[in-house]
Amino acid sequence: MEALLSGRSCCLPGTSQRQEGTWTPAEDKWTQRLLTAFAQVRTVAAPGALQRMQDECTQALRTQRMPTTRNEEYRFTDVSRILQSTPQPASQSPAGLPEAVAAHKLEAAAVQLVVVDGVLNRELSRLGGLPEGVYVGSIGGAPASAAEHLGQQARTRGSPFALINGATAQDAVCIHVPAGMEVPQAVHVLYIATGDANAVTVSCPRLLAVLEERAYLEVLEEFSGAQAEQKYFTNAVAEFVVHQGASLVHKYVQLESNPGWHMKATLVSQAQGSRYALTEAMVGASLARHDLGVAQLGRKTETTMRSFILCGEGQLHDLHSKLRLHHPAGTANQLHKCIVAASSARGVFDGNVKVERAAQQTDAGQLSRNLLLAEKATVNVKPNLQIIADDVKCTHGCAVSDLQEDQLFYFRARGVDPKDARRVLVYSFGAEVTQHLKHPDLMARLEAAVTQTLGDIVAAAD
Template identity: 45%
Template sequence: MALATSLVASPPCLQWRRRPTANFLPLQRRRSLSIKAIADPFVLELAEKLEESVLQNPKSTKTLSTLREKCTQEALSSKWPSAKDEPFRFTDLKFLKEATIQVASQEETENLDSNSLDQSLDAKSQRVVLIDGVLNKSLSHTAGLPDGVFAGSLSSLPETFSLPPLENDCGDLFSSLNGIGTRDLGIIFVPEGLKVEQPLYIVYFSRQGSDLQSEIWVSNPRLVVVLGKGAELNIVEEFRGGEKRSYWTNSVLQVNLEEEAKLFHSFVQLQKPGAVHIKWTFVQQGTSSSYNLVETSTGGRLNRHNLQIQQLGPDTVTELSTFHLAGENQIQDLHSKIILDHPRGYSRQLHKCIVTHSSGHAVFDGNVKVNRYAQLTDAGQLSRSLLMAPRATVNVKPNLQIVANDVKCSHGAAISDLDEDQLFYFLARGVDAQTARNALVFSFGAEVMERIFDKDLRRRVENDVRELLAAEGAIR
C-alpha cells in the first residue's frame, strides 16, 4: 500500500485539485493529486475495495458520482473508531478491523426465488426488495401503488424528478463508506396531497456471506424517501440474511418530509447471530409534519442504529419507540439525536431493552437538543432496561440540552431486574412464579412491539422474541 505509506506522514488537512473532465476518480489515480491527510490504512484499504466494486457498475450516474466523491473525501479524513472516541466508547469495533472485509459482488439476482427470502413475502404486498444493496425488480411488487407514487431505483427515476441533497455531512465514517460503496439508490416518492393506504414493505436481504467469523462480506444499501406536502405513507423496513452467518449490512436511510406530511416507519432487524448491522437514519421534518418510528432489533452480533432527526419548521411531531433484545455475545446500540429549532415542536422517545446473557451488552445514547428559538417545545425521553443475568451490561446516557426558556421537557432512565413487587402481585393472586416471570418479561418489550402497524409482522416479531427469550432461559 504505497499510497497509505505516503499519507501517514502528512498533516491532517485534505485538499483536492479536480480534473475538469472527471466527476469521480479511482483512489489509485489520485496519486498525482495533491492529497495531504493522515489516513487510516484500514479505512483506506476498505475504501479502495468499495470503490473498485462500484467502478464496475454501469448504472453509475452523476448523482452517485458526486455522492461518492464527497464521501471519499470524508472517509479519507476519518480514522477507524475506537473506545477512545466518545460515540464508540462502549461499542467495540475491533473485531471488524481484524477481519477480512469482502465487498458483496454484483452477481445476477433477478432470478432468485422468493422462497429463498421467506414466506413473509406475500405476493399481494406492495414491496421493494433489495438484495445485497441492489433493488431486485423480479421480487419487488409496486404495480398497485397509486398513480404518481414512485418506488424504484435511481437508475429508473424519471428525469423530471429532482432529488433533495443527499445527506452525509452529519454522519460518520460508516455513512461515508456507504456513500462510496452504494451501487444504486432506492427511491420512494409520494407527491403532494396523496395518502397511500397500504403499507409499503422495504425488504433488505443479505445473500452473500461467509461461515468464517474472520471473513465478513459488506453491502451498502441506501434508500431515499420523499413525501410531498400533505402526503402520507406507512413503510416497513425489514432486514434479514441468508444461510451464511458472517456478513455486514451498512445501510443509510434519508427521509425528507415536506409541510404537513406524515410518515409511519416500522424498522425490524432480524439478522443472523453472526451478522453486523450498522444503520444511519436521517430525517428532516417540514412545518407541521409527523414522523413515527417503531423499531425492534433482536439479531446480529452487533447492531448499531444512528438516528438523527431535525425539524425544518414549527409544529412538528416526532415519536420514537425502540425495543432491543441483547443475548449471548450481542451488542445492541442506539445513538439518537433530535434537534428542535422551531416553536411548538413535540417529541416523545421510549427506549426499552432486555439483556438476557452475561455477555450481552446494550447501549443507549439519546440526545434531545432544544435550541433558542424552539419555544413552547414539549419533549420527553425515557429509557428502561431489564437485566436478566449476572454481569449483563447496559450503558445508558439520556441527554437533554435546553437553550429555550419556555418549554416542557423531561427525561429519565431505569435499569433493574424484575420488580419484586410485581412478582408478588401475581403470586398473591394464585399465579405461579414461572408464569408470572414469563408474563412480566415478555410484556416489557410488548409495549413497543404492539405499536407495529402491520398485524402479521407484529405476530412474527413477537414469535421471534419469544423464541429468543426461551433459548436464553429468560422465559420457559
C-alpha cells in the first residue's frame, strides 16, 4: 500500500506506521475503503488546524467499528445501506451550481457561504457586509484562538460518523465573532451536494463557529442536492463554542434530494450566561440522522431546541439529542414534532436530558408530539429525563396519534371541506416549530418540500 499524499512523509489515513514499510489498516473495512479513497485525491497538505484534526480522528478510527442495529443508539436506524456502498469522494462539479445557488437565496443574509461537496466555493459565496473584526471563511485563514477549537468536541463527544468527517474533511468553514460584537444579519451557509450517476459520492462539510464573550450571531445551515435523481452521502459536522454571555441563534434546514443519505452532528458548548436556540426542519433524504449534543458549562445558561421532522414514502429520519446540565440555574426547553406520512416511513427520536447533581434550580422541559397519517406508519420515541439534583423543576412528555376526530369535526361543523380541514391541521402541526425560521424565502422552500412529500396524503379524507 502506497502513501499518495505528496509533499510530506505520511501514511494513508486510517493506517499507522509501526515500522518502516509496515502498514496497519483500520479494523472496519468500510472505513478503510473510504479513507483510502480520500487519500488518493488529496494532493496538498491541509492547514495546521485541519491537519491536526485529520490526524487525531484518523488515529481514533483505527479501532472504531461502524454502528449496526445491535448498537442501542442505532437500534432503529439501519445504516447498512451506507456501509454496503462503495464510497467515492465527490468531485465538486461546477455544472448547474450558479443556478442552484440562485434558487436558494436568503434576502436577509448579508453573508452567504456556498459549500460545494464540503469545500467553500468563494466565487459563488457572498462575503461582504461583515462588521470589522468578524472572520468568515476557510479554517486556514481563521484566527488561532478560533481554529484551536476545531475538532475538540467531535473527538470527545462525536459519533463514528463525526470521526469519519474529521479524518476526511477537505475544508472547514470558520466563523469567529469577537467579544462584545453583534453580527446584525444572518450568516447563511448553503451546502450543495453533487452526485454521480455511477457511484455513491461522499462529502464531509464542516462548520466551526466561535462566539467570544457577549457576542451575537445567527447562523443558518441549509442542505440541498444539486441533482434530484442521483444518490450521494452528506456527512456533516458543526461545532459551536459559545462563550460567557454570548447568544447563538442556529437554524438548520435539511432539504436533501430524496435518494441521498444525510448524517449530521451538531455539538455545542455553552459557558456561563450564554444562550443557544436551535430551530431545525428535516424533510429530505431517504435516510437522515441528526446527532445533537449540548453541554451547559456555566451558571444561568439557556438552551432552546425546536425540531420538525417529516417522513414520507421510504424515508427514515432520526433525531438523537443529548443535553447535559452541569451548573445551577440553567434552563432548557425542547420541543420535538414528527409527522410520519406513509406506511413505509419511520421516525425516530431519542432525547436525553441529564441534570447533574450540581445543577440545582434547573428548569427543564421536554415534549415530543408525533402524528401518524398512514396505516403501519412507525415512530420510535424515547424521551429520557435523568435528574440527579434535588432542587429542580423538570417535565417531559410524549404523545403519538392520528388526527383527532374532534378536531376534524370542529372544521366540518363550520362548513370546511374535510380535505381542507385535514390539510390545515397537518400544516399547523409543524408550523409551531417552522414559524421560528422567520426568513420568508427559506420558509417558502420548506413549504414546497413539505407539500411534495405529503402529496395527496393530507387531502385523503378519513
